[in-house]
Amino acid sequence: MLEKTYDPAAIEGRRYAEWEESGAFAARPESPARPFTIMVPPPNVTGILHMGHALTFTLQDTLIRWRRMEGRDTLWQPGTDHAGIATQMVVERRLAEEGSSRRALGREAFVERVWRWREESGGTITRQLRRLGASLDWPRERFTMDPGLSEAVRRVFVTLHREGLIYRARRLVNWDPKFQSAISDLEVESRAVKGTLWHIRYPIAGAGGEFIIVATTRPETMLGDVAVAVHPADGRYRALIGREAVLPLIGRRIPIIADPYSDPEKGTGAVKITPAHDFNDFKVGERHGLPMPSVLDREAKIRLDEIREGMSPVPAVADPAFVETLAGQDRFAAREAIVRTLEELGLLAKSEAHQHQVPHGDRSGVPIEPLLTWQWFCNAVELAKPAIAAVESGQTVFVPRQWENTFFAWMRNLEPWCISRQLWWGHRIPAWYGPDETIFVADTAEEAAAAAERHYGRTVALRQDEDVLDTWFSSALWPFSTLGWPEKTPELARYYPTDVLVTGFDIIFFWVARMMMMGHHFMRDVPFRTVYIHGLVRDQHGQKMAKSKGNIIDPLELIDAYGADALRFAIVQLTGPGRDIKLGPARVETARSFVTKIWNAARFCEMNGIRPDPEFRPETAKRPLCRWVLDGANRAIHEANAALEAFRFDEYASACYHFAWHLFCDWFLEFAKPELAAGGAEAAEVRATAAHVLGTLLRLLHPATPFATEELWDRLGYGPSGSLIRTAWPAPVPVADAAGARAELDWVVRLISEVRTVRAEMNVPPATLTPILLKDALPETLARAERWREAIGRLARVSQIRPLEGAPPRGVAQAVVDEATVILPLAEIVDLAQERARLDRERGKVGREAERLKQKLADEAFVSRAPEDVVEENRERLAAAEAELARLEAALRRIA
RNA sequence: GGGCGCGUAGCUCAGCGGGAGAGCACCACCUUGACACGGUGGGGGUCAGAGGUUCGAUCCCUCUCGCGCCCACCA
Numbered sequence: 003m004l005e006k007t008y009d010p011a012a013i014e015g016r017r018y019a020e021w022e023e024s025g026a027f028a029a030r031p032e033s034p035a036r037p038f039t040i041m042v043p044p045p046n047v048t049g050i051l052h053m054g055h056a057l058t059f060t061l062q063d064t065l066i067r068w069r070r071m072e073g074r075d076t077l078w079q080p081g082t083d084h085a086g087i088a089t090q091m092v093v094e095r096r097l098a099e100e101g102s103s104r105r106a107l108g109r110e111a112f113v114e115r116v117w118r119w120r121e122e123s124g125g126t127i128t129r130q131l132r133r134l135g136a137s138l139d140w141p142r143e144r145f146t147m148d149p150g151l152s153e154a155v156r157r158v159f160v161t162l163h164r165e166g167l168i169y170r171a172r173r174l175v176n177w178d179p180k181f182q183s184a185i186s187d188l189e190v191e192s193r194a195v196k197g198t199l200w201h202i203r204y205p206i207a208g209a210g211g212e213f214i215i216v217a218t219t220r221p222e223t224m225l226g227d228v229a230v231a232v233h234p235a236d237g238r239y240r241a242l243i244g245r246e247a248v249l250p251l252i253g254r255r256i257p258i259i260a261d262p263y264s265d266p267e268k269g270t271g272a273v274k275i276t277p278a279h280d281f282n283d284f285k286v287g288e289r290h291g292l293p294m295p296s297v298l299d300r301e302a303k304i305r306l307d308e309i310r311e312g313m314s315p316v317p318a319v320a321d322p323a324f325v326e327t328l329a330g331q332d333r334f335a336a337r338e339a340i341v342r343t344l345e346e347l348g349l350l351a352k353s354e355a356h357q358h359q360v361p362h363g364d365r366s367g368v369p370i371e372p373l374l375t376w377q378w379f380c381n382a383v384e385l386a387k388p389a390i391a392a393v394e395s396g397q398t399v400f401v402p403r404q405w406e407n408t409f410f411a412w413m414r415n416l417e418p419w420c421i422s423r424q425l426w427w428g429h430r431i432p433a434w435y436g437p438d439e440t441i442f443v444a445d446t447a448e449e450a451a452a453a454a455e456r457h458y459g460r461t462v463a464l465r466q467d468e469d470v471l472d473t474w475f476s477s478a479l480w481p482f483s484t485l486g487w488p489e490k491t492p493e494l495a496r497y498y499p500t501d502v503l504v505t506g507f508d509i510i511f512f513w514v515a516r517m518m519m520m521g522h523h524f525m526r527d528v529p530f531r532t533v534y535i536h537g538l539v540r541d542q543h544g545q546k547m548a549k550s551k552g553n554i555i556d557p558l559e560l561i562d563a564y565g566a567d568a569l570r571f572a573i574v575q576l577t578g579p580g581r582d583i584k585l586g587p588a589r590v591e592t593a594r595s596f597v598t599k600i601w602n603a604a605r606f607c608e609m610n611g612i613r614p615d616p617e618f619r620p621e622t623a624k625r626p627l628c629r630w631v632l633d634g635a636n637r638a639i640h641e642a643n644a645a646l647e648a649f650r651f652d653e654y655a656s657a658c659y660h661f662a663w664h665l666f667c668d669w670f671l672e673f674a675k676p677e678l679a680a681g682g683a684e685a686a687e688v689r690a691t692a693a694h695v696l697g698t699l700l701r702l703l704h705p706a707t708p709f710a711t712e713e714l715w716d717r718l719g720y721g722p723s724g725s726l727i728r729t730a731w732p733a734p735v736p737v738a739d740a741a742g743a744r745a746e747l748d749w750v751v752r753l754i755s756e757v758r759t760v761r762a763e764m765n766v767p768p769a770t771l772t773p774i775l776l777k778d779a780l781p782e783t784l785a786r787a788e789r790w791r792e793a794i795g796r797l798a799r800v801s802q803i804r805p806l807e808g809a810p811p812r813g814v815a816q817a818v819v820d821e822a823t824v825i826l827p828l829a830e831i832v833d834l835a836q837e838r839a840r841l842d843r844e845r846g847k848v849g850r851e852a853e854r855l856k857q858k859l860a861d862e863a864f865v866s867r868a869p870e871d872v873v874e875e876n877r878e879r880l881a882a883a884e885a886e887l888a889r890l891e892a893a894l895r896r897i898a
Numbered sequence: 899g900g901g902c903g904c905g906u907a908g909c910u911c912a913g914c915g916g917g918a919g920a921g922c923a924c925c926a927c928c929u930u931g932a933c934a935c936g937g938u939g940g941g942g943g944u945c946a947g948a949g950g951u952u953c954g955a956u957c958c959c960u961c962u963c964g965c966g967c968c969c970a971c972c973a
Contacts, residue, residue, distance in 0.1 A: 606932030
C-alpha cells in the first residue's frame with residue numbers, strides 16, 4: 003500500500019537510475035519515428051546548477067518527455083562548454099591561492115592544469131541535472147573541446163578563412179587589461195561612473211597666449227593626441243581650423259581639424275583626437291590620415307616608445323622629463339599625475355564632476371581599453387544575411403515573437419566579430435607563421451607545414467598563432483558539431499535542423515544569432531525551427547539573484563526540501579510568455595502539495611481496488627458519472643496539447659491542476675465513493691473508469707512531474723517498472739452523449755454547491771442533516787435528484803429529497819437551481835431575518851445583472867450593430883436572469 | 899539618446915473587443931475512513947490615470963505617471 007505522503011528522496015534516485023540504465027533517454031536513429039531534437043545550451047563544464055539552469059532544463063525536459071510520449075524519436079543532446087575566460091579565471095584564482103600563476107606555470111602546464119580541473123569538477127553539473135530529472139541522452143554527451151568538436155572548429159575556421167570571411171587585421175579592439183586579451187563588443191557592458199570632466203588649454207602654435215580648450219574625461223590619453231577637432235560649422239573655432247595647437251606636456255604640434263564628429267553641444271565643442279585609444283577618434287584619424295601612436299600597453303600602463311620622437315620641451319607647456327616619469331605607470335595613476343602637472347602649468351581651465359558611461363569587461367569588471375592590436379576577425383555582417391532572411395521568412399520563429407525585433411536590431415547593425423583571445427584555455431587558432439610572417443591556415447600542423455614547404459620550396463620552422471578562439475565560436479557550431487560534422491553522419495542527416503532551442507534572452511546575441519550564422523553557412527539550413535525564449539528566474543521579491551545580494555536560491559536545496567517534481571511543477575506553472583518568473587520556497591511548497599494530492603488520489607484508488615483494466619473500453623461507459631469524467635479528461639488532454647504546442651507551460655500546468663484537483667478529486671472521487679460502496683456492475687464501471695482516468699492523469703502530468711507519476715504508474719500496476727516514460731501520450735476517447743452527461747452532473751454539482759452555501763450561511767452544523775424540498779421542479783429534475791440521492795445526501799449533508807407538496811413549512815432557507823427552488827426546512831435553526839438578508843443580497847445581484855442586460859438590449863444601436871449571436875446570447879442571459887429573479891422574489895414572499 | 903516590456907483581488911499572475919478570473923494569502927466552520935501538504939463556504943478589484951475609436955473598451959489608438967530590461971560615441 004502507498005505511504006500516506008509521497009517521499010521524493012526515497013524514490014527519485016532509484017527511478018532516475020532505472021530510466022537511464024534502461025536506455026529510456028536514448029535517441030533511436032534507426033527508428034521509423036519522426037525525430038524531435040533539442041540541443042542543450044551547454045553549461046560551463048565546471049559550473050554548478052543554478053536556478054536559471056533549473057528553469058531552462060525543466061522546460062526542455064517537459065517538451066522532450068511530452069514528445070517522447072507522443073512517439074517521436076527524441077534526441078536531447080547534452081554537453082558542456084569549455085567556457086574560455088570563465089574557466090581560465092577559476093583556475094588562475096586557484097593558482098593564485100597556491101602562490102603560483104599561469105605565467106609561472108607556462109602554457110603547456112597551465113592547460114594541463116585546466117584539463118585536470120575539468121576532470122575533477124566536470125561531472126558536477128551533469129550529476130545535478132540528473133537530480134532534476136533531465137532525460138538527456140547521456141551517452142551522446144559532448145564537450146566543446148572534444149577531438150571531434152575541435153576538428154569542426156578548425157574546419158570552420160579554415161573554410162571561412164579561405165572564403166575571406168575570417169581575416170587577420172590590426173584594429174582597435176576592446177582590450178581587457180585584467181585578462182590582457184581582446185574581448186568582443188558583446189562582452190563589454192556600460193557602467194555609469196562618476197568621473198571628472200577636465201577642461202585643458204591647448205596653446206595655439208605661434209599665437210602667444212591663445213588657447214583652444216578641450217574637454218576630456220581621459221587626460222592620460224592626451225599623450226597620444228594627434229589633432230584637435232572642431233565642427234566645420236562651429237563659428238567659435240572657424241578661424242582656428244588649419245592652424246596648429248601645441249600638445250601640452252609633449253610639445254608636439256598637432257593640427258586643428260574640422261570634422262563633423264565634433265559636437266558643438268558637448269564639452270567645449272573642441273575635442274582631442276587620440277586614434278589609438280578611442281573608437282571614434284580612430285575613425286577621425288582614418289578620415290584625416292593621422293598617425294595613431296599607442297600610449298598604453300597590454301596592461302594599460304603608459305608606454306612612450308611611439309611618441310618619444312615628437313616630444314620637445316616648451317616653456318610653461320611641455321615637459322618631456324615629466325612625461326618620462328609616467329612610463330610604466332598605471333593609467334589611473336598617470337591620469338592623476340597629468341592633471342596635477344597641468345594644473346601646475348596653469349593649463350587646467352576647469353574640472354567638473356561628470357557622470358558618464360564607461361565600458362567595462364563583463365567578467366573582469368575593469369574598464370575596457372581600446373587598443374590597437376593584431377586580431378582575427380569574422381565577417382559577421384556577411385554571415386548574418388541568410389540568418390536574417392530565415393527569420394524574416396519564418397523558417398525560424400521566435401516565441402514569443404517580439405524577440406525577433408531584438409534579433410533584427412542587432413543582426414542589422416553588426417561590426418566585425420573579433421574572435422581571437424589572448425588566453426591559453428580554448429581552441430588554439432589553426433594559423434601558422436613562416437619566418438617572413440607568411441600565414442598558413444590549415445586543419446593541422448602537418449598540413450600547414452606542407453603548405454609552407456610548397457610556398458618556400460623548402461622545409462621551414464613554423465610558429466603557431468598564440469591566440470585561442472572566442473568560446474562562442476565553438477558554441478556557434480554546437481547544433482552540427484555535436485552530431486558529428488564535418489563527417490556526414492546518420493545523426494547529422496536525421497537530427498539537423500533541430501526542432502526547438504530553449505534559452506534565455508541574454509544569449510540571443512552571444513549564441514542564438516551565431517548558431518544561425520554558422521548553421522546556415524555550413525549546413526545550408528536553419529539550426530532550429532523554433533527559438534523559445536524564456537525569462538529570468540528572480541527571487542520571491544522580483545530581485546535578480548546575485549551573490550552580492552545574498553538572495554541566491556539553490557535549486558538543489560529546494561529539491562532536497564520538496565522534491566524535484568515540486569520544483570519542476572512550480573517552474574512549469576510560473577512560466578508564462580515573456581515574463582520573468584519569481585520563485586521562492588513558498589511556490590515550491592505549494593507545488594509539493596499538488597504532488598501530494600495526486601499521490602493521495604492514487605492512494606484512494608489503490609485502497610478501493612481501482613486497478614487498471616486492459617479490457618475496459620471507455621467508449622462503452624454507461625454511467626453519466628463515468629462519461630462525465632471521461633469527457634473532463636478529454637478536455638484536459640485538449641487543453642494540455644494546445645498549451646504545450648504553443649509553449650504555454652503555465653496553461654499546461656493549470657489544465658492538469660484544475661482537472662486533477664477540482665474535477666477528479668473534488669467531485670468525481672467524492673461521487674464515486676457511494677457507488678463503490680454499493681458494489682455490483684455499476685461499481686465495476688466506476689472502478690474501471692477511475693483507473694482509466696487516473697492513468698490519463700499520470701501520463702498528462704509525467705512531463706512536468708516525472709518521478710511521482712512514474713512511481714505511481716509502477717506501484718498501481720499500470721505498466722512495468724519504469725515504463726511510463728515510454729508510454730503513449732493520452733488521446734481523447736469517444737464519449738457517448740458527453741453533453742448529456744455534462745448537463746446531468748453539472749446540475750448535481752450546482753445543487754450540492756447551493757445547498758452547501760445555504761447551510762454555511764445559515765450556520766447549520768455539519769453534523770446536522772437536513773431534508774430538502776424541491777418546488778416547481780420538472781419531473782426529469784426530480785428523477786435526476788432521485789438518481790443522485792446518495793451523492794447529494796453525502797456531499798450536501800442532506801437526509802432526504804422530496805418534491806414540495808402544498809405550502810412550505812415555516813422557517814425555511816431557499817436557493818434557486820435552474821427552474822427549481824430548493825427549500826431547506828430549518829425550523830428552529832433558521833434565523834428568518836438572516837435568511838431574508840441573504841436572499842435579498844442574491845436578489846440584488848441577479849437584479850443588477852438583469853437590469854444591465856435589459857438596458858443593453860434596449861439600446862437600438864447595440865441590437866442593430868452587434869453581431870446576431872452576441873445579441874442572442876445576451877437575450878438568453880437576460881431570460882435566465884429574469885427567471886431566477888422571479889424565483890428569488892417568490893422565495894422572499896414566502897418568508898415575508 | 900534609441901528600442902522593448904510591464905502596471906488586473908493583500909501577493910504572484912492568467913485573460914486582451916461583448917458576463918472581471920486562478921493559485922496563494924485572508925475570514926468562518928470542519929480532525930467526515932485518500933489527502934490538515936486536507937475539506938466546505940465566504941469576503942476582497944472605479945483592470946495605473948486621462949483622452950479617443952466603437953453600439954460596446956481591462957482588451958485597440960494617443961498622451962501622462964510609475965517600474966523593469968536591452969542597445970548606444972568614456973568631450
